[in-house]
Amino acid sequence: MAAKKSSKKPNVSKEELLQYYKDMLLIRRFEEKAGQLYGMGLIGGFCHLYIGQEAVVVGLEAAAKEGDKRITSYRDHGHMLACGMDPKGVMAELTGREGGYSKGKGGSMHMFSKEKHFYGGHGIVAAQVPLGAGLAFSDKYRGNDNVTFTYFGDGAANQGQVYETYNMAELWDLPVIFVIENNQYAMGTSVQRSTKSPSLWERGAAYGIEGEEVDGMDVLAVKAAGEKAVAHCRAGKGPYILEIKTYRYRGHSMSDPAKYRTREEVQKMRDERDCIEQVRDLLLTGKHATEDDLKAVDKEIKAIVNDAAEFSKESPEPALEELYTDIYMEAEA
Amino acid sequence: MATEILMPALSPTMEEGTLAKWLVKEGDTVSSGDILAEIETDKATMEFEAVDEGTIGKILVPEGSEGVKVNTAIAVLVEEGESADDIATPAPAAEPATAAAPVDAQVDRAPAAPVAVVVPKETEIPEGTEMKATTVRVALRDAMAEEMRRSENVFLMGEEVAEYQGAYKISEGLLDEFGSKRVIDTPITEHGFAGIGVGAAFGGLNPIVEFMTFNFAMQAIDQILNSAAKTLYMSGGQMGAPIVFRGPNGAAARVGAQHSQDYAAWYAQIPGLKVVMPYSAADAKGLLKTAIRDPNPVIFLENEILYGQSFDVPQMDDYTVPFGKAKIWREGSDVTIVSFGIGMKYALEAADELAKEGIAAEVIDLRTLRPMDMPAVIESVKKTNRCVTVEEGFPVCSIGSYISSRIMMEAFDYLDAPVINCTGKDVPMPYAANLEKLALTTTKEVMDAVKAVTYR
Ligand SMILES: Cc1ncc(C[n+]2csc(CCOP(=O)(O)OP(=O)(O)O)c2C)c(N)n1
Ligand SMILES: [Mg+2]
Numbered sequence: 016m017a018a019k020k021s022s023k024k025p026n027v028s029k030e031e032l033l034q035y036y037k038d039m040l041l042i043r044r045f046e047e048k049a050g051q052l053y054g055m056g057l058i059g060g061f062c063h064l065y066i067g068q069e070a071v072v073v074g075l076e077a078a079a080k081e082g083d084k085r086i087t088s089y090r091d092h093g094h095m096l097a098c099g100m101d102p103k104g105v106m107a108e109l110t111g112r113e114g115g116y117s118k119g120k121g122g123s124m125h126m127f128s129k130e131k132h133f134y135g136g137h138g139i140v141a142a143q144v145p146l147g148a149g150l151a152f153s154d155k156y157r158g159n160d161n162v163t164f165t166y167f168g169d170g171a172a173n174q175g176q177v178y179e180t181y182n183m184a185e186l187w188d189l190p191v192i193f194v195i196e197n198n199q200y201a202m203g204t205s206v207q208r209s210t211k212s213p214s215l216w217e218r219g220a221a222y223g224i225e226g227e228e229v230d231g232m233d234v235l236a237v238k239a240a241g242e243k244a245v246a247h248c249r250a251g252k253g254p255y256i257l258e259i260k261t262y263r264y265r266g267h268s269m270s271d272p273a274k275y276r277t278r279e280e281v282q283k284m285r286d287e288r289d290c291i292e293q294v295r296d297l298l299l300t301g302k303h304a305t306e307d308d309l310k311a312v313d314k315e316i317k318a319i320v321n322d323a324a325e326f327s328k329e330s331p332e333p334a335l336e337e338l339y340t341d342i343y344m345e346a347e348a
Numbered sequence: 349m350a351t352e353i354l355m356p357a358l359s360p361t362m363e364e365g366t367l368a369k370w371l372v373k374e375g376d377t378v379s380s381g382d383i384l385a386e387i388e389t390d391k392a393t394m395e396f397e398a399v400d401e402g403t404i405g406k407i408l409v410p411e412g413s414e415g416v417k418v419n420t421a422i423a424v425l426v427e428e429g430e431s432a433d434d435i436a437t438p439a440p441a442a443e444p445a446t447a448a449a450p451v452d453a454q455v456d457r458a459p460a461a462p463v464a465v466v467v468p469k470e471t472e473i474p475e476g477t478e479m480k481a482t483t484v485r486v487a488l489r490d491a492m493a494e495e496m497r498r499s500e501n502v503f504l505m506g507e508e509v510a511e512y513q514g515a516y517k518i519s520e521g522l523l524d525e526f527g528s529k530r531v532i533d534t535p536i537t538e539h540g541f542a543g544i545g546v547g548a549a550f551g552g553l554n555p556i557v558e559f560m561t562f563n564f565a566m567q568a569i570d571q572i573l574n575s576a577a578k579t580l581y582m583s584g585g586q587m588g589a590p591i592v593f594r595g596p597n598g599a600a601a602r603v604g605a606q607h608s609q610d611y612a613a614w615y616a617q618i619p620g621l622k623v624v625m626p627y628s629a630a631d632a633k634g635l636l637k638t639a640i641r642d643p644n645p646v647i648f649l650e651n652e653i654l655y656g657q658s659f660d661v662p663q664m665d666d667y668t669v670p671f672g673k674a675k676i677w678r679e680g681s682d683v684t685i686v687s688f689g690i691g692m693k694y695a696l697e698a699a700d701e702l703a704k705e706g707i708a709a710e711v712i713d714l715r716t717l718r719p720m721d722m723p724a725v726i727e728s729v730k731k732t733n734r735c736v737t738v739e740e741g742f743p744v745c746s747i748g749s750y751i752s753s754r755i756m757m758e759a760f761d762y763l764d765a766p767v768i769n770c771t772g773k774d775v776p777m778p779y780a781a782n783l784e785k786l787a788l789t790t791t792k793e794v795m796d797a798v799k800a801v802t803y804r
Contacts, residue, residue: 047380051399054356056418059602059781061360111602111780122604122779138606139564140536173535174567201536203512209535264381270359272392275512278383285381332782338775 027235029303035077035234036294037312039069042093043291044320045102046265049092049109049123052324053269058109062123065093067264070290071196072097074237075164075257078245082159084132086147087166089124090196090263091136094166098131102319106327114330118337140201141167141174144193148184151191151254162190162248170201172215181222181254188253192244193219195258196231202267203275216258226256232288262288350405350430352421353384356396360601361653362389366414367422376404384423385411390656391517402427473667479660487629487661488518488594488650491636492556494666496526499554502640503530505541506558506595515560516596516655542568542593546575546645549589554640559595562611562649576645577620592639594648597625598690598740599777601653602784608777610741612689615647616717616750622671623718625649627692629659631715634669642671651690672719676728680708683798684728686751687738688714691789694770695738698794707802717747725751726758733764734801738794743771765801770794 046064053062065072068090076097079085087094095105100116108115108126116126124138134150137143147165154161171177172195184191195215199206212218216226225247229240237259244255262284266273298304304312355365366388372378379401387396405426409416416422482490496502503526508515510523510533523531534541538559545555559565565572572593580588598610615623622644626632632650639646661667677692678699687695692713699709710728714720729735735755737748748769755767770789778784 047399050397054358054399055354056357059357059360060600060779061603061607108779111783117779119780120605120778120783122602125604125606125779138604139567170536173537175537175539176567202515203508204533204535208511208533266394269357270362270389270391270394272394333778333780335782335786337780338773338778338783338786342775 029298029301031077032294032298032301032303033312035070035073036291036298036309037316038073038076038097039234039291039294040312040316041102041319042069042073042096044316045096045106045323046092048320048324049106050265050269052106052110052327057328058123059111060122060124061089061268062109063090063268064263064265065090067284067290068196068198068231068261069093070234070237071194071231071259071261072166074234075192075194075241077234077238078241079162079164082132082161083245084134084147084150084154084161084163085166086134086143086150086163087136088140088143088168088171089136089138090168091124091126095126095128095131095133095136098128098133100126100128100131100133102323103326106323107330110327110330111332112327112330113333114326119333120337120341141171141177143167144171144174144177145180147193148180148189148191148254151184151189152187154190155188160190160249162192162245164192164194166194166196168201169195169197169199169206169215170204170209172197172218173209178218178222181219181224184254185222185224188251190248190251191254192241192248193224193226193254193256195256196261197258198261198263200263200267200275202271205275214258216256219254219256224254224256226258229257229259231259231261232284232290232293234290234294350424350426351400351402353398353423353425355409355416355418355420355422356387357418358387358389358394358396359391360603361656362418364415364417365389367409367411367416368393370407370411372404374404374407378402378404378425398425400425403430405430473662473664478663480663481658482629482633482661483656483658484626484629484632484650485516485518485655487633487659488636489520489522491633491640492519493522493525495637495640496522496530501552502554502556503532504556504558505532505534505545507534507536507560509533509558514558516652518650518655519558538564538567539571542571543575545591545593546571546579546589549576549591549645550579550587554590554592556592556594556640559593561607561652562595562597563607563609565593565595565611572615572621572645572647573618577618580644581620588643589645590643592636592642592646592648594636594639595650596652596655597649598651599653599772599784599788602779602781604779605776610689610739610772612649612717612739613741613745613747613750615649616720616747617745618718620645621718622646622716623649624671624716625689626715627654627689627713629657630661630667631669631675631713633661634667635671635715637666637668638671641668649689654690654693669715671716672721673715674721674724675713675715676710676724677713678709678711680710681732682708683734683736683802684710684712684725684732685736685738685794685798686712686714686725686748688717688747689740691738691740691770694789694791694794697791698798701791701795702798705804707798707804709798714747722751722754722758726755729755729759730762733762734798735763735767736770736794736797736801737767738770738789740772740789743769743774746771765803768797768801770797
């Protein structure tokens with residue numbers, strides 16, 4: 016199951032590579048565990064896994080600095096882990112427990128962390144796009160040089176509010192990076208069945224926004240593109256679009272019959288392009304790590320995920336009074 | 349250590365399923381991601397993947413088994429060196445640790461058994477008509493298919509309605525029968541395709557626009573209100589929009605605040621719209637056919653939990669149900685319970701329980717909210733002198749509060765107690781299982797309300 020050997024010699028340190036490996040593996044193992052807990056009935060409702068797309072958030076987070084913001088859709092577990100949110104709190108939200116990031120009131124699709132500048136998990140396709148531009152507006156208004164990573168899918172890219180947002184973001188030079196996670200499908204609809212425009216990022220040109228396409232299975236390529244986009248935004252040049260070509264291995268959510276693509280298509284992606292395998296390969300061929308080193312990393316990650324799962328089972332359900340809290344904020348006297 | 353492989357829950361509303369096919373056999377080695385079996389849920393056939401590595405030691409549930417409850421052990425996975433014999437007694441560690449999981453609390457939310465049908469007072473079904481148990485899902489599909497056969501101008505449009513056969517399988521088979529000219533997959537662009545639908549209706553067609561759920565119709569609310577509902581009036585009667593907007597509305601199970609809203613009261617407020625919210629399969633079918641023929645924009649509010657439930661549907665060539673005519677499911681003299689859509693489940697359950705305690709409730713299903721059959725409600729209240737309303741939506745400016753005011757205006761002197769509204773709680777829908785249960789109205793709340801208005 017080895018990934019294709021990479022011929023380029025990336026200019027990247029051992030520590031960095033190892034970090035990406037760990038970060039991506041954490042997401043993968045976390046998601047596998049979430050899928051398992053869903054099957055056991057511990058997680059309910061919709062649960063959208065990020066397996067296959069790990070390099071996107073890990074690469075972009077590597078280009079971010081403190082104070083940068085991020086916002087995304089319901090496929091949000093990976094984004095939260097990548098920006099440093101605690102796996103325990105995320106998993107406990109998935110199980111709807113008091114120890115979850117939203118005290119169990121949000122669920123898989125709706126989690127937030129003010130501390131990590133993570134503005135959520137949103138359930139309405141593309142609603143997060145204008146919200147992301149609004150976050151960027153607040154940074155520009157305050158005069159700092161932070162940027163907002165606004166993630167959305169290939170399906171979301173057809174919603175009208177995306178283009179209304181593009182127009183204003185460029186008009187006002189908002190420091191927002193529009194990250195299109197093009198995993199080729201919106202539920203059962205492939206990109207080819209939802210648009211005739213050949214590329215999604217190029218639509219930005221109509222509004223004067225620069226952008227590019229990125230190989231989303233290559234974490235180093237994602238990081239490099241992220242750095243370019245961030246530099247553009249921080250320099251006050253306005254928004255930037257990254258269309259990141261990626262792939263989700265699992266169904267759209269847990270209840271997806273997946274009749275719209277073949278098993279072979281998925282397997283080919285896993286075998287030949289897997290983002291984690293690629294980094295693993297770089298670590299081993301570059302003699303940065305031995306098989307044993309990586310086994311130890313696997314073990315470490317497994318322990319973190321198991322702890323999170325345990326916590327998410329043991330944390331109690333929210334107190335019944337919580338039903339009526341957090342609907343309004345008290346006005347300051 | 350041997351581990352049990354448990355029957356997975358593969359959808360928010362799944363409680364049991366059919367183990368359609370094993371793709372592995374005893375002795376096979378599997379690794380995480382391998383497909384083990386095909387499982388049929390209420391919505392779809394799904395592949396079930398391995399999460400752990402090991403060897404299939406024993407298959408406990410043979411393929412073809414129906415009604416396998418979620419969390420039942422279906423196979424045992426053994427590790428290297430273990431033999432299948434080691435697993436005669438399943439490892440205790442694999443005992444479903446989920447026994448205490450909050451999900452159990454949901455069981456009463458989606459009963460498998462069809463509701464006993466009390467024959468309602470109705471004129472539209474001739475005596476001796478054959479009845480057939482049909483799910484709401486199939487009834488809706490049949491209604492669309494019949495109307496599409498009846499008129500070339502009827503077409504269906506929405507996200508995943510064609511090739512995927514509908515996100516909730518309501519349009520299953522329609523693409524095959526009617527082709528891609530009339531069963532049309534759209535991109536995720538609600539505001540756009542709602543507007544295109546309204547325009548096509550202006551142009552003389554009869555679109556059925558499916559929203560994957562009504563939560564997403566909020567993206568399109570401007571076209572529904574400002575274009576579809578008002579044009580007839582603004583054009584002095586020259587042109588209107590004969591269009592049906594349909595899809596599931598209200599809470600499903602554990603899908604959180606943005607996916608669990610009941611919009612009945614929202615749409616019922618708008619002059620120019622007609623608003624339908626059926627409970628039974630027969631009404632779903634008959635009312636959807638009426639909606640498709642209606643020359644006005646119709647909001648047709650379905651319910652995901654009801655989709656899989658069966659009710660008797662009359663086998664007639666052309667069964668339609670008129671708008672604006674409530675159905676009395678149960679006659680009684682002590683109290684009038686008024687409801688619609690899934691609220692009827694609580695109303696009928698409460699009436700059954702109350703009967704055991706000697707309280708005779710009359711249960712009225714409004715079926716359409718605009719027009720609303722207030723005469724039926726007033727007539728009943730004049731007889732029972734008490735009224736309880738039941739709905740899933742929020743309490744402020746609810747359907748129940750409107751009914752209460754109408755009763756006060758039209759039957760004040762007949763009331764022996766204030767009208768009580770049973771509604772969803774005044775909070776966004778929480779995700780946690782225990783809180784979600786509290787947020788919805790319950791049979792018990794309806795019973796308590798009835799006891800309060802009857803002073804028991
Ligand atoms: C406005 C709206 N319409 C429809 C849906 C139902 N829905 C949820 S996810 C989805 C597909 C989105 O695909 P994409 O944007 O490509 O993101 P991905 O799931 O691939 O990450 C749809 C149609 C929704 N949540 N919101
Ligand atoms: Mg997608």
